[in-house]
Amino acid sequence: MLRCALLMVLLTCFTLPLPPASAQPAPVPAAPDRYLLVRCGHLLAVPGVDPLANATLVIKNRRIDRVQPGLQGPDLAKEKAQGAAIEELDLRDQFVLPGLIDCHVHLSMEFDSRIMARAVTESDAAAAIRSTLFARRTLEAGFTTVRDVGSSGGVAFALRDAINAGEVPGPRILASGEPISVTGGHGDQTNGFRADLFGVPGPKEGIADGPDECRKAVRFQIKLGADVIKLTSTGGVLSISSAGLAQHFFPDELEAIAQTAHSMGRRVAAHAHGTDGINAALRAGVDSIEHGTYLDDESVRLFKEKGAYLVPTLLAGQTVSANAEIPGYYMPMVAQKAKLVGPRIMEAFRLARDGGVKIAFGTDSGVSPHGQNAKEFGLMVKAGMTPTEAVVAATVTAAELCGINALVGTLEAGKAADFVSVHGNPLEDVTELERIQWVVRDGQVFKRPG
Ligand SMILES: [Zn+2]
Incomplete structure (x- = not known):
């Protein structure tokens, strides 16, 4: 009996006519893109490969868009004109590595x-x-x-x-x-x-x-x-x-x-x-x-x-x-x-x-x-x-x-924007990692110095 009633409900769901187009709510405009440009004094994008001196980590929304050599970063004038929000993080005195x-x-x-x-x-x-x-x-x-x-x-x-x-x-x-x-x-x-x-x-x-x-x-x-x-x-x-x-x-x-x-x-x-x-x-x-x-x-x-x-x-x-x-x-x-x-x-x-x-x-x-x-x-x-x-x-x-290496573990295009920073070089003194300065997960800052 219960099963019959459930089946009726399901069938009804699938057969209700759609309302006319004019009665449907207007589409919600997409939220503007958010860019975060992280200027890194040193960037260990892929552990196991040598770190880069002076590099910019470009984050778009929650993901890494690209890693760019130098501290200038990309020209995002076009994106800005289209309404994108652009923020910057100055980590020129920091060593940045994946979360x-x-x-x-x-x-x-x-x-x-x-x-x-x-x-x-x-x-x-x-x-x-x-x-x-x-x-x-x-x-x-x-x-x-x-x-x-x-x-x-x-x-x-x-x-x-x-x-x-x-x-x-x-x-x-x-x-x-x-x-x-x-x-x-x-x-x-x-x-x-x-x-x-x-x-x-x-x-x-x-x-x-x-x-x-x-x-x-x-x-x-x-x-x-x-x-x-x-x-x-x-x-x-x-x-x-x-x-x-x-x-x-x-x-x-x-x-x-x-x-x-x-x-x-x-x-x-x-x-x-x-x-x-x-x-x-x-x-x-x-x-x-x-x-x-x-x-x-x-x-x-x-x-x-x-x-x-x-x-x-x-x-x-x-x-x-x-x-x-x-x-x-x-x-x-x-x-x-x-x-x-x-x-x-x-x-x-x-x-x-x-x-x-x-x-x-x-x-x-x-x-x-x-x-x-x-x-x-x-x-x-x-x-x-x-x-x-x-x-x-x-x-x-x-x-x-x-089993999540397509998402985390390195700072490469398409991966989650999860990174941390320390003052010194942890590849010389690994205890630097006991003194984490910045923590960003999914493009969101969760910890800053002080
Ligand atoms: Zn245990």
Whole structure:
């Protein structure tokens, strides 16, 4: 009966006669074009290629129109006569580069010693409101795009949509929603609580055992709005669990997740610390390994064979090992894991970098405070990268991993007008990126000095 009524409504929609032309509203005139001419003292348009001295970045509306050598810029008299608005930005004392990309953040939370109390006292609405503050800090730190790989209650989806609608300031977000985890695994947020408190989480909460539940969990997150799928292949440092850092999902489960996500056009990010879980996830066809703490020579071979990326999160490793030294900061089972990870994650990075693995920038911010993402650059250089390689990881390579390299990652014609500036040359001193001066996303200024 209901279906019949719906069909009638649809049919009616398609068969109503159009009103006569005279009754239709007059066409709305197109908004005038807006040009922004950015005079750059130094411009790193394509990380990996030498920067240009004295260049003008020409932005038309939200996109890059062209990069022009010299500070004169183009003659836009004709466009002005046609009503275009023309603005200028004098960055002659600045070094300009593409907006930075962090492939691993959690904007819905920031870890502190009260995290368990928050889980039983705070609502998703409270987390959502706080996430707008974290999003703003992230953007003001120069990160114009992030991948949020793990949040609950739909917070990251709502935040992403509000930012896209221009309702709150923040970076462009690709969000995974709930991570897919085994019962009692790293993504099981009921770990450590009384068994009767939250009930038994299932595929809708991202908890899946066996290939069928894994497929359902992936499809459910995509239905809710996931841009990317996150899975926890091994145990994790901060989960309140003594289930170790080794492999949790079996190969058939990993394959079910990767194949289901890929069949629906989503990439797969696998949290993995233990060697067995890293290598099993790579064999199953995931697109990136997050952390990769105990990766080995076989992992390096698999990364290259499969074309997968490493997202190193050195800052998270350093943060958790430092916090583990504060008595009572973490529960004993967490502190024990945290102390192991920091030094080892630097070693894993070195092995991957020397082995030629593709490395995409990611911090796990939320484990460390939001807005300090750029501290990762100094750690990457300390672990063996050149500053240029670290900047490429946070622009060109990160955009590739996220599948949005036609839009972001370099400053070339047709791409989004996302750029940042610093005073000194970050290719000489990469810590310059911890002192971002200007932030522009989609042609709109979000931060200026002072
Ligand atoms: Zn994480």
